[in-house]
Amino acid sequence: MKANVFDTRHLLAFAALARLGSFTQAAQELFLTQSAISHAIKALEEQAGCRLFERSGRRVSLTQAGEQLLRHVDKILAEMKSARNGLEELSRWGHGRLRLGASTTACQYILPTVLREFKQSFPKCIISIDPGDHARQVELLQQNRIDLALMLEPAGLKDLAFVPLFVDEMRYLLAPVHAWARAGRVQRETLERETLILYNQTSYTFRLVKEYFQAEGLPLANFLELGSMEAIKELVKIGLGVGVLAPWVARAELAAGALVSLPLGRRKLRRRWGVAYLRGRRLTLGEETFVGLCQSVTTEFAGPDSAAA
Structure with missing residues (x-):
């Protein structure tokens, strides 16, 4: 034969x-x-x-x-x-590829600064980015279609390793003229009459917010949901509702006084951000550098009292 x-x-x-x-x-x-x-x-x-x-x-x-x-x-x-x-x-310094996955929020507020620094060390590295929600990032990692995912911590997935970056806190964001902002506190008795503006109903963040409100016995019947953080902030500014966001996505607006931040309640709703990858993989020098830059860039993103989370 x-x-x-x-x-x-x-x-x-x-x-x-x-x-x-x-x-x-x-x-x-x-x-x-x-x-x-x-x-x-x-x-x-x-x-x-x-x-x-x-x-x-x-x-x-x-x-x-x-x-x-x-x-x-x-x-x-x-x-x-x-x-x-x-x-x-x-094998030469600065060459290779980096396949990234990231949520839309991470693509907008974290990746630009990280990749600008990364390209200085690895100018010839070919970078691809696959934006998508939490579930898609998990799927891409498990199928080995991306190397790293900048995302919220995946719960109960033993096949993924996770490098924590920071813990944030979901809070109410509202216009300065809103009654809650003038009072300096959330008036729970008026919450049912408020329009909450939330991030994408299919997102992992929406699920966390919904579970929080249910556990706290708070109404979540009157809400709008959008797939853009910028759109949410703009609607809040003109008084069409109250946003539920992490303050780090609105740092400029909060610093300028265009928005006000108030806690959701006595119990805090925290999320842990980090970089996930397939467990057992040995990270390349480029991947380790990317993770380190993410840690450096997101140092100021943590919410109040995040160290205790």
């Missing part, structure tokens, strides 16, 4: 002999003996089931079958050379 795949060593000998037309010269180029070249060609012809060379004294020339095979062999060897060059390129 003939083998389905040609031996690479036989193909190298074949290509050298076809180009040089001499067993002696082919042997010298490949640092082999003439006998080794002869055995390689004989084995290749037996595997191919036909003669590949015509012998005329010390010179050889390709048969028609040999010419046809050479066209394929040239392509195969060119691909092999390209593959080797690509692997060598990866």
Whole structure:
């Protein structure tokens, strides 16, 4: 039974002999003996089931079958050379790839600063970003379609490792003219009449907020949900409702007095952000650098009392 795949060593000998037309010269180029070249060609012809060379004294020339095979062999060897060059390129400083996943919020407020710093150390690294919600990031990691995911901590998934970055606190964000802002506290008796503006109803954050309100016995019937943090903040500014957001996504507005932050209640709703990856994977230098930069950039994102969380 003939083998389905040609031996690479036989193909190298074949290509050298076809180009040089001499067993002696082919042997010298490949640092082999003439006998080794002869055995390689004989084995290749037996595997191919036909003669590949015509012998005329010390010179050889390709048969028609040999010419046809050479066209394929040239392509195969060119691909092999390209593959080797690509692997060598990866081993050089600053080269390689980084496949990232991140929530829409992380893409907008965290990644730009992190990647700007990262590109200074790894200028030739090819970076791809797959934005999506929590469930999609978990799926992409488990399918090995991304290397790292900047996301909220996945609960109960033993196949994922998680490097914590910071803990934030979900709070009410409201316009300065709102009655709660003027009173300096949330008036629970008026909560049922308020329109809450929440992030995407299919998101992990919406689920956390809904569970919190249910556990606290708070009404969550009158709400709007949007897929953009910027849109939520703008609606809050013009008084169309009260947002439930983490203050770090509105740091500029809070500092300027355009928004006011108040706690949800006596019990805090906290979330843990970090970088997740498949457990058991050894992070590359580039990946470790990315995680370190995330830790540095998000130092100021933690909510009040987050150290105790």
